[in-house]
Amino acid sequence: MKTGVVRFPGTCDEVDAQLAAAMVGDTVILWHGDRDLQGVDAIIVPGGFSYGDHLRVGAIARFAPMMESVAAFARDGGPVLGICNGFQILCEAGLLPGALLPNVSLRFICRQVDLDVANTATAFTRACVPGAKLSIPIKHTTGRYYAPEATLDALEADGQVILRYAPGHNPNGSQRDIAGVINDRGNVCGLMPHPEHAVDDLTGSSDGLRLFESMRDHVADASVVA
Amino acid sequence: MRARILIRPKAAILDPQGQTVQRALAALGFDGVANVHVGRLIELDVDDPAQLEAMCETLLANPLIEEYEIVSDPSGDPTTP
Numbered sequence: 001m002k003t004g005v006v007r008f009p010g011t012c013d014e015v016d017a018q019l020a021a022a023m024v025g026d027t028v029i030l031w032h033g034d035r036d037l038q039g040v041d042a043i044i045v046p047g048g049f050s051y052g053d054h055l056r057v058g059a060i061a062r063f064a065p066m067m068e069s070v071a072a073f074a075r076d077g078g079p080v081l082g083i084c085n086g087f088q089i090l091c092e093a094g095l096l097p098g099a100l101l102p103n104v105s106l107r108f109i110c111r112q113v114d115l116d117v118a119n120t121a122t123a124f125t126r127a128c129v130p131g132a133k134l135s136i137p138i139k140h141t142t143g144r145y146y147a148p149e150a151t152l153d154a155l156e157a158d159g160q161v162i163l164r165y166a167p168g169h170n171p172n173g174s175q176r177d178i179a180g181v182i183n184d185r186g187n188v189c190g191l192m193p194h195p196e197h198a199v200d201d202l203t204g205s206s207d208g209l210r211l212f213e214s215m216r217d218h219v220a221d222a223s224v225v226a
Numbered sequence: 227m228r229a230r231i232l233i234r235p236k237a238a239i240l241d242p243q244g245q246t247v248q249r250a251l252a253a254l255g256f257d258g259v260a261n262v263h264v265g266r267l268i269e270l271d272v273d274d275p276a277q278l279e280a281m282c283e284t285l286l287a288n289p290l291i292e293e294y295e296i297v298s299d300p301s302g303d304p305t306t307p
Contacts, residue, residue, distance in 0.1 A: 099291045
């Protein structure tokens with residue numbers, strides 16, 4: 001599997017994302033001003049402060065030339081993982097439902113949180129056992145997941161809420177403790193926690209690796225079918 | 227033409243910034259203040275004001291979480307903020 005990691009001006013987590021993805025395959029950085037996806041099998045839109053978070057988080061990055069290619073890749077069914085600012089960008093781009101609002105505390109929060117995997121039958125969580133808990137860090141100011149109630153009901157009914165903050169771990173006031181969602185087709189995922197910062201026991205947890213392993217297994221299966 | 231676009235969080239959505247400002251006003255002794263909301267103001271000169279709504283829908287506001295109000299001033303001098 002070859003994973004492309006998008007780099008915008010202001011992105012800061014692309015190297016960690018690349019290192020994490022390199023544990024399950026090849027990687028390449030995709031520059032925001034380019035359009036060539038370089039034959040990648042999966043894309044990560046990483047965390048950071050793309051375009052300085054001007055106007056609204058993710059609002060400007062959405063119009064980058066590379067994001068047009070990412071959107072086309074997603075429309076064709078390619079797996080796309082948005083982490084933190086990447087999640088915000090995918091929401092602004094309309095590739096995921098909902099939006100991210102400022103934390104209820106209005107503070108930047110950086111801490112390890114426990115997550116419940118709410119759906120293990122997805123391209124991003126299939127390497128998790130049912131009922132799995134993951135210990136993964138969060139670090140953000142604008143991570144309060146919001147969608148209208150009817151949208152939330154539909155997301156839950158369709159299994160599109162794939163990660164929740166464990167009871168007592170909701171750091172930001174996200175509705176229904178939502179930490180990560182997928183689109184209705186299941187090939188685009190966004191989450192606020194940072195799995196790329198939890199891939200080595202040396203730093204406290206390697207639980208984040210499950211997401212990258214899931215993507216690798218998904219791509220391997222898809223290529224067999226193709 | 228000079229135009230102002232007022233953007234604020236939707237009324238139904240929790241606005242911690244507005245709540246914080248409201249508490250701060252009360253702490254300073256300003257009584258009888260309620261429903262404080264903090265938003266953004268965007269000012270711009272525009273040749274075709276008919277495009278303003280599309281600008282709001284596609285970029286300036288996120289209609290899922292924000293309300294916007296376009297305040298045009300046809301007599302406004304485009305060179306003076």
